[in-house]
Amino acid sequence: MNKIPPVDLTRQYKLIREEVGTAVLDILYSGRYIGGTAVTDFEQQFAAYLGVDRAVSCNSGTDALYLALRALKIGAGDEVITTPFTFIATAEAIAAVGAKPVFVDIDPQTFNLDINHLTAAITKQTKAIIPVHLFGQPANMTELMQVAKANHLFVIEDCAQATGAEWAGAKVGTIGDIGCFSFYPTKNLAACGDGGIATTNNPEIAAQMRIVADHGRSDRYYHQVNGINSRLDSIQAAILQVKLAYLDRWNQQRNQLAQQYQKLLENLPGIKLPQVLPAAKSVWNQYTIRVNCQEKSPKLRDKIRQQLGELxxxxxxxxxxxxxxxxxxxxxxxxxxxxxxAEQAANEVLSLPMFPELSFAEQQQVVYALKDCLVEVKSYASLS
Ligand SMILES: Cc1ncc(COP(=O)(O)O)c(C=O)c1O
Structure with a gap:
């Protein structure tokens, strides 16, 4: 049996090897390894792709979140509401500026922030909300923006897992005050290393983010605020320019794979398939099912995961x-x-292999194995 990884980055590289090679060599020959047109061109292309005025590149998605919070002058004594069911970076950035992360529970269908809990979590100290578009599916931005506007709160979208996703026809990262993206290698638009970008329609916010990312300086050796060094490398920017042209195609392939999983796994007892809200266009950074029979067989998810690994x-x-x-x-x-x-989700979630180059035969192998595992853990009969 073939081994199937959760993601295989080499397959994508092989498809664009020549273009990436040329782009990297051009940078190496140019001698311009920091900044330059590779970076500024990519920022413009990324902003144009989203349909937003400005994009400020940086070292990572974590830094993008940090820069966003700094630009909005959020710090000690402030509270920022977010989801407890996300990668640590979301809360880490809040803590890094000295503010307090305040969590609210998630929606069981989408794994995203449950808007119904937002208002109760707002205090006088609340300055912003950070929705995370988890696994590629946008949070309900219509309702979230209503709550934010009514309470005069900033909205920073954590789009790390959702480059190209849309809510009600608008790309994520263009709806709130700032959108923060990661180019970590497993993301939908991925660098060959670290990278990130923050997007906004507000020129002052963009300028502030640039200043903080560049040692807090307004001019060479004149420093206004305490900043950091957060840059997108020229080589990474050149690679990202190549990859941006393929992003929609790759996202479509992910969507096709998700639809196929959906068909192949339909009506299988003991698991629950991901659900996408009507206004959402997911870009399927992950295809995450629930093994939702914990009460009958605790730790069933972990057993299935182990058995799949053995297969x-x-x-x-x-x-x-x-x-x-x-x-x-x-x-x-x-x-x-x-x-x-969120606690129940943490016990039940299982992300199946998902990357644009995954073949139909491999998907079938995943599905057959999953069915076998469900039978083997002897829960199948009791579940059906
Ligand atoms: C939801 C979320 N937020 C933030 C980040 C941080 O991005 P990075 O790894 O580029 O710092 C990630 C990525 O790992 C993420 O998944």
Missing amino acids: GITTMVYYPLPLHLQPVYQQLGYQQGNFPI
């Missing part, structure tokens, strides 16, 4: 422990049971 299929668990229960946030005072939907 050569590597699956992932994003995320096994919600952020409010992470040791690092103990001082925030949250406890088990505070966000039951």
Whole structure:
């Protein structure tokens, strides 16, 4: 049996090897390894792709979030509302500027922030909301923006997993005040290393983000604020320019794969398939099912994952422990049971292999193996 990885970056590279090679060599020959037109051209192309005025590139998605918060002057004494069911970077950036992450539970269907809980979490200290478009599916931005506007809060979209996704026809990263993207190698638009970008229609916010990312300077050796060094390397920018031209095609391929999974796994007892809201266009950074029979067989998800691994299929668990229960946030005072939907998701989620070049035969192999595993853990009969 063939081994199937959760993601195989070499397949994509082989398809665009020559273009990427030329782009990298051009930078190497140019001698301009920091900044230059590779970076400024990419920023413009990315902004045009989204339909937003400005894009400020930086070292990572984490830095993009940090720059966004700094540009909005959010810091000590402020609160920022976000989801506990995300990668740590979302909350980490809030803590890094000295503000307090405030979590609200998620929607069980989409794994995204449950808008119904937002208003109760808002205090006088609340300055912003950071929705995360998890696994490629946008959060409900219509309702979220209504709550934000009514309470005069900034909205920073964490688009790390959702480059190209749309909510009600608008690309994510163009709806809130700032959109933050990651070019980590497993993202939909990925560098061959680290990279990130922050997008906005507000020129002052863009200027502030640039200043903070560039050692807090307005001019060479004149520093206005305490900044950081956060740059997108020229080589990465050149590679990203090549890849941006393919992004829509790759996202379509992911969508096709998701539809196929949906058909192949339909009506399989013991699992629940991902659901996409009518206004959302997901870009399927992950295809995440729920093994939703914990009460009958605790840790069934982990058993299935292990057995799939023995059959050569590597699956992932994003995320096994919600952020409010992470040791690092103990001082925030949250406890088990505070966000039951996120806690349940952490026990049930299983991300199946998903990348544009995954073949139909491989998908079938994943599905057959999953069916076998469900039978083998002897839960199948009791579930059906
Ligand atoms: C939801 C989310 N936010 C932020 C980040 C941080 O991005 P980066 O790894 O580029 O710092 C990631 C990526 O890992 C992510 O998945």
